Amino acid sequence: MTGERVLRAIRVTPRAWFVPKESMVLAYIDEPIPIGHGQVTTQPSLSAAMIESLGLTGDEHVLEVGTGYGFQTALLAALAADVVTIDLEPEFAERARRSLDRLGVRNVETRVGDGGAGVPDRAPYDAIIVSAAHPVVPRPLAGQLRDGGRLVQPIGPGGHERVTLFERVGDRLEERRLVSQAWFVRLRTAYGEG
Numbered sequence: 001m002t003g004e005r006v007l008r009a010i011r012v013t014p015r016a017w018f019v020p021k022e023s024m025v026l027a028y029i030d031e032p033i034p035i036g037h038g039q040v041t042t043q044p045s046l047s048a049a050m051i052e053s054l055g056l057t058g059d060e061h062v063l064e065v066g067t068g069y070g071f072q073t074a075l076l077a078a079l080a081a082d083v084v085t086i087d088l089e090p091e092f093a094e095r096a097r098r099s100l101d102r103l104g105v106r107n108v109e110t111r112v113g114d115g116g117a118g119v120p121d122r123a124p125y126d127a128i129i130v131s132a133a134h135p136v137v138p139r140p141l142a143g144q145l146r147d148g149g150r151l152v153q154p155i156g157p158g159g160h161e162r163v164t165l166f167e168r169v170g171d172r173l174e175e176r177r178l179v180s181q182a183w184f185v186r187l188r189t190a191y192g193e194g
Contacts, residue, residue: 070096116189158186
């Protein structure tokens, strides 16, 4: 079940600003939308479930891996103190930055790079959300999560995943629960199987 804070963020965030112009008529349908480079947006209900699993209260420093066009980034920005988001595609990062600026979002830092490497110079993070599949949580991401922090990621090869919530306990990640079954594109990263 999705909490009121997450639902409110979805209601007030215009998804049409975060999809390609030719797809604006599809923006308010609960489906993924192709955005180019073999990528799609995460459908809003799945983004909501993933974000809700992080238990954000508004004080968190969050890392998002997979900016895409920035809709989920905008939701995170409404629910956390600040967000660092990273995408491999410069075009996506720039598009997201423009849409976030248009919406008046000021608590997001957008980076271009290998999401599996995270953004170590801004670590540690209270929460990390990964919007692409990988067989395991990449080791750099696990290392950038603070003790007690939460990470949600689709675990699998790309195409049929278990969206899983983890918590960092000491120097290891512990699986907490299954959030959803879903289909995600594979995380393109230099960090292999962990």
